[in-house]
Amino acid sequence: MEYRFDIANQVLIFVVLSLSLNLLIGYAGQVSLAHAAIAGIGGYAAAKLAIANGMDFVPSLVLATLMAAAAGAFLSVPALRLTVQHLILLTLAAAVVLVTIANSTRDLGGAYGLVGMPVPSIFGKSLAKPSQFFWFLLCVSAICALLYWRLADSPYGRVLRALREDELAARAVGKNVFVYKVQVFALASAMAGLMGALWAYYLRLASPVQFNVTQSLLLVTMVIFGGMGSLLGPVVGAALIVVSSPILEKNLDIGAEKAALIRLVIYGAALVVLMRLRPEGLIPEHFSFRRALARLGLPLPGAGAAAGQQSPPPAAGAADPAAPAGPGQPDAGIDIAARTPVVTVEGLRKAFGGIVAVDGVDLALRERVVTGLVGPNGAGKTTLFNLLTGVIPPDGGTIRLKGKDITGMTPDAIARLGMARSFQDVRLFLRMTVLENVMLAYSRHPGEHLPLLLGAPLATSRAERRARELALECLSFVGLVDKAGMLAGGLSFGEQKLVAIARLLATGADVLLLDEPISGVDPQWVDRVALVIRALPAQGKTVCVVEHNLYALGQLADHCYFMESGRITAEGSLQELMADPRLIAAYFGA
Amino acid sequence: MDFRGELFPQLFTNGVINGSWYGVLGLGFALILTVTGRFHLAYAVTYTLAAYVAVALSQDVGIPLGIAFFLAVVVASLSGVMTEGVVYRPLAAGGGGLLGIFIASLGLTIVAENLIRLTWGAGSASRSLVGFPLRPFTVLGVTFTSLDMAAVFTAWFLVLALAFFLSYTPWGRIVNAVRVNPEMARVVGINTERVHWLVFAIGSALAGVFAVYAAMRFAAVPDMGLQQTLIAFVVAFMALGTRPVSVALTGLALGLVESLSGLFLSAQWAPVVVFGVLFVYLALRPVQLRLALRQVQRLVTA
Numbered sequence: 001m002e003y004r005f006d007i008a009n010q011v012l013i014f015v016v017l018s019l020s021l022n023l024l025i026g027y028a029g030q031v032s033l034a035h036a037a038i039a040g041i042g043g044y045a046a047a048k049l050a051i052a053n054g055m056d057f058v059p060s061l062v063l064a065t066l067m068a069a070a071a072g073a074f075l076s077v078p079a080l081r082l083t084v085q086h087l088i089l090l091t092l093a094a095a096v097v098l099v100t101i102a103n104s105t106r107d108l109g110g111a112y113g114l115v116g117m118p119v120p121s122i123f124g125k126s127l128a129k130p131s132q133f134f135w136f137l138l139c140v141s142a143i144c145a146l147l148y149w150r151l152a153d154s155p156y157g158r159v160l161r162a163l164r165e166d167e168l169a170a171r172a173v174g175k176n177v178f179v180y181k182v183q184v185f186a187l188a189s190a191m192a193g194l195m196g197a198l199w200a201y202y203l204r205l206a207s208p209v210q211f212n213v214t215q216s217l218l219l220v221t222m223v224i225f226g227g228m229g230s231l232l233g234p235v236v237g238a239a240l241i242v243v244s245s246p247i248l249e250k251n252l253d254i255g256a257e258k259a260a261l262i263r264l265v266i267y268g269a270a271l272v273v274l275m276r277l278r279p280e281g282l283i284p285e286h287f288s289f290r291r292a293l294a295r296l297g298l299p300l301p302g303a304g305a306a307a308g309q310q311s312p313p314p315a316a317g318a319a320d321p322a323a324p325a326g327p328g329q330p331d332a333g334i335d336i337a338a339r340t341p342v343v344t345v346e347g348l349r350k351a352f353g354g355i356v357a358v359d360g361v362d363l364a365l366r367e368r369v370v371t372g373l374v375g376p377n378g379a380g381k382t383t384l385f386n387l388l389t390g391v392i393p394p395d396g397g398t399i400r401l402k403g404k405d406i407t408g409m410t411p412d413a414i415a416r417l418g419m420a421r422s423f424q425d426v427r428l429f430l431r432m433t434v435l436e437n438v439m440l441a442y443s444r445h446p447g448e449h450l451p452l453l454l455g456a457p458l459a460t461s462r463a464e465r466r467a468r469e470l471a472l473e474c475l476s477f478v479g480l481v482d483k484a485g486m487l488a489g490g491l492s493f494g495e496q497k498l499v500a501i502a503r504l505l506a507t508g509a510d511v512l513l514l515d516e517p518i519s520g521v522d523p524q525w526v527d528r529v530a531l532v533i534r535a536l537p538a539q540g541k542t543v544c545v546v547e548h549n550l551y552a553l554g555q556l557a558d559h560c561y562f563m564e565s566g567r568i569t570a571e572g573s574l575q576e577l578m579a580d581p582r583l584i585a586a587y588f589g590a
Numbered sequence: 591m592d593f594r595g596e597l598f599p600q601l602f603t604n605g606v607i608n609g610s611w612y613g614v615l616g617l618g619f620a621l622i623l624t625v626t627g628r629f630h631l632a633y634a635v636t637y638t639l640a641a642y643v644a645v646a647l648s649q650d651v652g653i654p655l656g657i658a659f660f661l662a663v664v665v666a667s668l669s670g671v672m673t674e675g676v677v678y679r680p681l682a683a684g685g686g687g688l689l690g691i692f693i694a695s696l697g698l699t700i701v702a703e704n705l706i707r708l709t710w711g712a713g714s715a716s717r718s719l720v721g722f723p724l725r726p727f728t729v730l731g732v733t734f735t736s737l738d739m740a741a742v743f744t745a746w747f748l749v750l751a752l753a754f755f756l757s758y759t760p761w762g763r764i765v766n767a768v769r770v771n772p773e774m775a776r777v778v779g780i781n782t783e784r785v786h787w788l789v790f791a792i793g794s795a796l797a798g799v800f801a802v803y804a805a806m807r808f809a810a811v812p813d814m815g816l817q818q819t820l821i822a823f824v825v826a827f828m829a830l831g832t833r834p835v836s837v838a839l840t841g842l843a844l845g846l847v848e849s850l851s852g853l854f855l856s857a858q859w860a861p862v863v864v865f866g867v868l869f870v871y872l873a874l875r876p877v878q879l880r881l882a883l884r885q886v887q888r889l890v891t892a
Binding site: 031077078082084085086088089090092093094096097100101103104213217220221224258261262264265267268269270271272274275276279 | 629677680681684686688689690691692693694696697698699700701702703704705707708816820823824827856858859861862865866868869872873874
């Protein structure tokens with residue numbers, strides 16, 4: 001019996017370790033090869049506190065958890081702006097350093113580790129036997145699993161996945177990616193540290209081999225095996241890998257050491273094959289037991305909930321996809337100058353090395369006006385957008401949004417203040433559903449903030465309902481409600497551009513900067529996208545469009561600026577601009 | 591922590607020896623990474639394999655050392671080419687990104703290391719390669735061996751030869767072209783597949799040569815590849831340029847830093863120094879700037 005409990009304990013520890021690693025790798029997209037080392041910080045801390053300071057079981061667990069969390073947060077700071085390969089390298093380096101320190105410090109027991117930990121006990125009951133330890137470990141693991149589930153399958157997890165998909169786009173819809181990264185590193189490390197401490201108590205030993213790079217790689221293997229970013233995947237991965245070792249031992253009648261080696265060979269080979277045949281792991285991210293059962297022809301539990309039923313019938317929005325009408329004309333009668341400027345730009349300048357991309361630009365975006373920005377390639381239009389939204393800092397000049405100086409602010413702060421942009425290359429979160437893409441943009445969601453997510457579940461679920469309603473409204477505005485449940489990566493380019501507009505709308509920003517919303521779209525989509533944009537001012541939006549499709553821009557823009565070589569050289573209606581032979585020459589190249 | 595200045599000449603010499611070594615390994619890794627874009631952790635497999643093949647051929651089969659050396663390098667080269675052909679290319683064709691390839695590479699490394707453990711005994715699979723006319727020299731109180739000298743000369747010969755190859759031969763220029771812009775290279779009619787093979791063959795051969803030296807200098811052990819690959823990673827990532835000489839000099843610098851840390855610390859802390867340097871570098875390097883620039887470039891030119 002004790003033998004089974006022993007295996008169960010190992011399974012629990014590795015399940016929680018891989019769940020916490022999945023938060024990092026699968027959800028936030030932060031590949032860490034230092035997870036076992038971070039767990040080791042917890043393990044060594046608990047061991048040292050128990051042996052040298054005689055600290056009790058529970059307080060030492062708490063301290064160990066906190067120390068690991070601090071280490072994780074520390075590690076996240078250099079990790080903030082690294083690419084995947086640099087992050088792999090950085091965490092690898094951190095792991096090697098930590099293990100070497102453990103190996104070569106006499107106070108930490110060197111290669112033998114810290115031995116002779118006291119028997120853990122709680123409420124006076126000893127946890128010496130595996131069966132006694134099991135129940136306590138089960139409770140702790142259940143709490144960790146609940147926390148994991150709450151973090152992963154929630155608005156918070158949605159933001160993490162957005163980080164993984166496209167950091168810049170996440171910032172563009174107002175998410176402070178730095179805060180999320182630090183938090184997720186700290187949280188995942190805290191869980192790992194707790195498990196490391198429990199493992200040390202269980203074995204009454206904290207040694208380098210428990211927490212070395214091979215162990216970290218094994219944890220990564222478990223996560224990938226089960227399925228990155230899937231809620232349950234890591235449970236399956238960890239359980240399978242841990243249990244296989246004793247099974248091999250028993251059935252092949254070989255020593256534990258040899259079984260461990262064979263197991264590693266099998267899993268290494270399986271990783272290679274898995275990457276080829278099923279890179280998403282055993283349980284993929286968007287796996288649904290319902291759909292799997294349906295595919296097997298089994299009756300659905302809770303009958304009636306058919307797949308695809310999620311999306312409500314399309315509401316009759318401003319731009320119903322069925323509406324055959326072409327785009328409307330800009331209102332001929334509006335008096336541009338009478339409208340209040342919402343965004344004013346003065347003397348904006350940006351140089352890349354010797355090339356002055358934006359050279360003293362002044363412009364105003366007026367309330368509920370669609371302003372066009374035209375000019376030849378390389379005129380600096382996109383750079384101007386990047387400056388306006390804080391993606392790059394200007395060298396000089398000021399940008400005011402509703403009277404407030406926003407020069408030098410970060411993209412997410414500017415988005416939260418009410419100016420958001422779309423991207424030329426769309427940048428949807430491709431491995432998330434259309435609905436999730438749009439819901440993510442809902443601002444001030446309590447469920448995206450850790451204390452509120454955990455402390456105010458009711459407010460969170462209320463906000464989640466509101467976000468959902470809003471997202472569906474925005475999707476119906478662009479006429480794509482029926483695609484709400486699809487993965488964004490499965491949409492056509494035109495549809496993606498419309499979803500991007502819906503996402504912009506859902507941010508609640510009043511000023512929308514659209515970077516080539518029509519270019520590259522199939523002809524039959526051009527009118528539809530134009531129609532949607534044309535309907536924005538009526539929703540109270542101030543819009544600025546960069547667009548090369550002059551036909552479409554003519555339908556859209558109330559007012560245009562002509563930009564060449566980093567300067568604004570003319571303004572007026574598009575017809576006026578295009579009547580000027582010099583501008584025509586500048587635009588089409590004479 | 592006491593300063594032991596009298597050790598300087600010896601430590602400096604050791605640093606040059608190890609650093610030359612690191613430079614070549616980093617160069618092989620960097621060549622593969624920059625030209626093919628593969629995050630080739632299985633460089634470790636090539637390295638370990640070459641060492642064990644040399645030992646097996648020389649000691650178990652009885653082939654003369656020089657020929658065993660040569661055959662081991664050929665095997666190393668082939669193993670790299672096969673990894674590309676059998677694992678990476680199909681993965682990349684199936685849409686496996688950088689992470690997918692890295693993970694497959696990780697799987698290969700785990701398989702190879704443990705197969706070797708299973709084959710040569712789990713406890714001590716350590717095998718050393720003997721037969722090199724090992725002679726110690728002492729010059730001005732600094733001790734080194736004939737093997738160290740051979741390794742350093744080989745290292746710099748290979749670095750310069752590769753530099754010459756890349757700069758002055760048609761094939762070298764093609765490799766450079768693929769490194770700078772693979773799509774454009776394909777458009778102008780370069781067979782990038784063949785270039786990948788060539789690069790894997792060269793990079794893996796470099797690893798093979800120094801794996802055999804490692805088997806002679808220390809011993810062949812199952813995890814020797816992973817340690818050296820980590821160092822090759824560090825060198826490749828920290829190298830400021832992609833030119834062979836600058837990569838090799840980065841390796842040399844790393845070797846010197848590692849070795850000279852022995853003036854203050856005991857030798858077991860050397861990995862902490864190496865990876866500590868990397869950690870600080872990654873944390874502080876102007877990644878932000880470079881990344882931001884690249885993003886902007888993409889937005890501007892799209």
